[in-house]
Amino acid sequence: MASVLEIKDLHVSVEGKEILKGVTLNVKTGEIHSIMGPNGSGKSTLALALMGHPKYEVTQGEILFKGQNIVELEPNERARLGLFLAFQYPLEIQGVPLGRFLWAAKKALMGQSQADGQPDKKADAKALSEFRKQLQEKMKLLKMDESFAQRYLNVGFSGGEKKRAEIVQMHILKPEIAILDETDSGLDIDSVKIVAEAVNQLRGPDFGALVITHYQRILNFLKPDYVHVMIDGRIVRSGDESLVHELEAKGYDWLIHETKAKAVR
């Protein structure tokens, strides 16, 4: 059965200011959704609210994932349910090597913490060597040098390297639903292609994605099943891939005018 992320009439405020004004959207495994929209329309707010950023307060509505309301859950609990966010601005963490961190994250997601009594050392060592192999493969897939595994998390990475490292992490952590927050911005066209191919590789009945973007170019490679346009904290139009081309041709202004006209009425 498909897992569903159900966003119902979601209102979100940041420091008392309402940014999302009633978003309703269902994302199922097996589907790729794209959200497009002008700057400041609330796309990133949606991404961060879905993952549980403490500054983003849900004032109304619900977020259900696999039937469970996750609004009160910590970000790590959401991750454990199978949610992932590829950050628009991945954080730099000094002194924490990417590889070692991902191993810790993977163990945390699998529910193995060091506190869990006697760990099976042999099984652990085997899992670790498998993990290392897998990490090497994934870095190759994203065309990143192996040495990045030893480097401190995002420290000194270029903008493009940070974004590709996010996708490496996504591949390793294997979420059911991934939110990609402008993963394509700041990437050259070759990198966009590499990232899109890596996302496409996960595509299947057990993986769904919500791809937030400004630009159509990544969507040309991803071919989303659904496209939504967000303006002023609401989804104002939904459609299939053809909507991307309509937006490309006409821009957002006509939709903005339409939204304003509706608001006046």
Added chain:
Amino acid sequence: MSTLRSFSVDTIAEQAASRGEPTWLVQKRVEAFEALQRLPLPESRYTKIRGLDLNAFDFAGQNAHHAHIGELAAEREAVHIQLDGQILITQVPESLQSKGIVFCDMATAIREHPDLVKQYLFHAISPSEDKMTALVSALASSGIFIYVPKETVLTEPVRLVYLLDEPSVAALAHQVIIIESGSSVTVLEEAYAKHPDGPGPHLHGTISEVYLGEGARMQFGALQNWNEGTYSFVRRRAHVGRDAKIQWTIGWLGGRLTMSSVESRLVGPGAEMEDIQVLFGRHKQHFDLTSSLRNMAPHVKGEIHMKGVLKDQARAVMYGFIRVDPVAQQSNSYQLAQGLLLNDGAHCDAIPGLEIEANDVRATHGASIGPIDEEQIFYLQSRGLDREQAKRTIVEGFLTPTLEQIPIAGVRERFHAFVEQKWNE
């Protein structure tokens, strides 16, 4: 019990003489004792000394040799162990003695090497510099004296172990370390509470005089993990000769109040120093740490790195002073202080000081102090780590680049283990 009140100038002089100390040293003791009476506690704007009554401590142990033989000493190492100020053991392998290395307690050094003692004892540190230095200078007779002759390389570290156990005990130590030209030594000092949760208060004081001859090398590693009822005062000063290098690496974990000053005087051209200090404070601990670099010759080089993690209501002030004398042209100095605060009650100040009297030098400093970054916590949590794990990961990452620079693996690993332990308690 013999409290500070039971001493006078006369008893200080009498006792020193009865230990066979030469007249010049007796005079230093008297000078120190007079300074002790006169000087105020070393408080500052950032450090108030609360609850310390010097008269509440027992200073009786300063002369005695403890009855038990240390079980902490490995057979073939040079090691000196003191418990509550009393010497448990001072042991040096025959192989080192035959090289002319002197490793003995101060009383023995005074007896057997009077000329060396006279040349170096109280040469780098004056007995009346401040109240706590005066206290140690007046009363500490059970110190350690290390002399390494020319062109001698010690491959194994020399260990100095200080243990505190009985409540209300005062333990004072004077260290003199002389590394002659071309020689190389690693000194590892461990300062522990015998019972980490044992009752205080304890009073601990160390003064340490270090002399490096031409081209000499010394790595000095120290770990301090007193219990949280201990008042600890430490003053170290090194004279670093031509092309010599000193590397200090100090990990601070324990104590109620710790005041430390490490000063490196680069007296010879081409001399170098590196001082890495890391601290982890919790509960109501207070740390007042100073690292001073004084460039006194051309082409010298020095680096100071101080890093602190503070939890609960712990406080720290980290001073980094660089002074460049007019002769110290083409010198290069750098200092960095960083503090990470884990919660609202924790506090840290970084006070840099630069005094430059030469015109062709490089001297830079940086400081950053702030709370743990919520955005970083969110990022790590979004990958599956719980909040506590995320914080720990960030703290470990904060310390890692500095710990990796510590040249002595034992210090690095044990500091790590202590942090782990303190975090879990």
